[in-house]
Amino acid sequence: MNKDLGMKLYKVQLVQELKPHDHPMRFRFAQWTEQHLVEDEHFYRKIIFSDEAHFHLGGYVNKQNCHIWGSENPHVVMEKPMHP
Numbered sequence: 001m002n003k004d005l006g007m008k009l010y011k012v013q014l015v016q017e018l019k020p021h022d023h024p025m026r027f028r029f030a031q032w033t034e035q036h037l038v039e040d041e042h043f044y045r046k047i048i049f050s051d052e053a054h055f056h057l058g059g060y061v062n063k064q065n066c067h068i069w070g071s072e073n074p075h076v077v078m079e080k081p082m083h084p
Contacts, residue, residue, distance in 0.1 A: 005071075006071060006072075007070055007071055008069070008070065009068075009069055010068045010069075010070060011068075012068065033047075063066045
């Protein structure tokens with residue numbers, strides 16, 4: 001498809017679905033972080049972020065198989081609940 005039609009393979013980006021109650025919590029965290037950065041300019045070095053991974057035996061999400069052929073990037077984003 002790439003050679004004959006000039007199309008490229010694009011991956012669908014899977015992101016965590018945000019619920020309405022998540023927005024105030026994210027805002028409070030941003031305010032808290034900003035306040036600590038005002039007090040200590042190197043505060044960002046003291047924060048540890050970690051990724052959580054959940055695996056589903058039923059094949060809930062397999063982003064390796066979610067591709068779109070197109071002539072330009074469709075910027076497809078799929079929101080999925082973190083714990084279905």
